[in-house]
Amino acid sequence: MSLRVLRAGMLTTVQDLGRTGFQQYGVIVSGVMDSLSLRIANLLVGNPQQAAGLEITLMGPTLLFEQDTLIAITGADLSPRINQQLVPAWRPVWVRAGSQLDFGAPRFGCRACLSIAGGIDVPLVMNSRSTCLPAQLGGYRGRSLLMDDSLPVGSASPQAIQRIRHLAKAVSDQSMSSVTWLAGMDLANYAKEPTIRVIPGSQYDWFTAASQKTFLSETFCISPQSDRMGFRLSGPVLQQQKPRELLSEAVTFGTIQVPADGHPIILMADRPTTGGYAKIAQVIAVDLPVLAQMKPGSKVRFQAITLEAARQEFRSREVQIDRLRCGIALN
């Protein structure tokens, strides 16, 4: 089974939950920007949560399914259509062999996740199928998808096979069929102008009291120079009390660094492993998917919470995802 690319979109890459375990060698973690969406899409098609899917940015590709299969689309609403009919999101969708999936106008968010039963089965590179664009590594030949690519798809799980049989039974000549329920959309908390929760960073005290206040009260804008590596923010300038040199040290997904020009940068999936700018804050894990859906030009504010509160959010989110997993398996 394979998935053919008939037309390349703006930027579509194979992603899983990232290439962890090699950061001491400078290996960029990469992985999907909105991990919640990919995990739920995988659960919906009976895959392990860490299976590889496609991350589709703003203008989607046209894809051809060569066999009957089960897919799920989550994350951004980029108007997905199968043979001209809108595909319901956040649910398992049976697709007939020979069907074409394409995308229309982006209606909400920036990145959609597409999971397919069996997962995208590109070779593992350092334990991950993620595409690392800066190093041109992993994924499909280390790059975003192009016309005529043919993506290998793994074997569907027994749960997926059962769902495919069940959904296929109910159709006559339609190209797709789905269930009446949807799952996981409510977990995402997406918003057009979200308030992103942060934990103060290790150099928070380096900034002037005025800049600390500005950071936590003013509105910032995601600049056009934003990508999978990081989001640059335009807006108020943040100042340090005095210029201080920081030696490079580890940075992670959601670390907010402030270079000398005073404009913060939020590090995202393709970030380098280390950085040498002052870290004013760290985005809490459960708010990273919200951030990942923000387009250049959109507005964001920040709110500080404690490490303990962030951990509580993380735990309750994981419990919710696990409940969802059980619910999907039973339905």
Add this chain to the structure above:
Amino acid sequence: MVNLDLGGASVEIFPLGESGLVVRFGETINLTVHHRICGLAAYLTEFPLPGVIEFVPAYTTLTIYYDLWKTSFEVLAEGLKSLPLNLPEARAADRPLIEIPVCYGGEFGPDLEYVAQQYSLTTDDVIEIHSSVTYRVYLIGFAPGFPYLGGMSTRIATPRRESPRLSIPAGSVGIAGEQTGVYPLETPGGWQLIGCTPWKLFLPEQTPPTRLTVGDQVRFRPITHETFIQLRNDSQ
């Protein structure tokens, strides 16, 4: 932030998000700090603390990433407190000396002349100074396998270029301030380029995936253009 005594050294520990813990050994680069970081890294490799996913050694810090379901900042901090008092410091002598062949100047080192002019040296002087010292890998970062090497002579220390190059060939050897390093992949970058090695420093199909690891000792060996071509062909 917590201060604690770790193997005889006073360190600060603080969180990096919900699943990161940073151990800071000080604020300045020196060999004692570096040896302690390597010692802790070696210890954590041999006797992993439960729930630890990976760690990143840097100039004065070692950052531990962990699974929040299996451990927490507090539990790890306790675990670090109970490490043996005399943490084996990774001594210079225990590490291999790796000699990297470099073809200096010309098309491979477009900034060699500039570095020489800065200090009224000849290009041969710069090559001699750069290749007569043993360096330490303090950090691997920026790009996969990019080593930040400490120990370069201040006699050739040169600030980064004002405008970074959009593309630097893989293998390029550069200088930024008192640091020197090697670009393992073709990337943009602002370091002053003085030469190029035919070696591949990033080897994604091998374990570990890099030629150099933190703590290694490195020297550069000048080679001719012919040797460069020959070595590069051999490695392909």
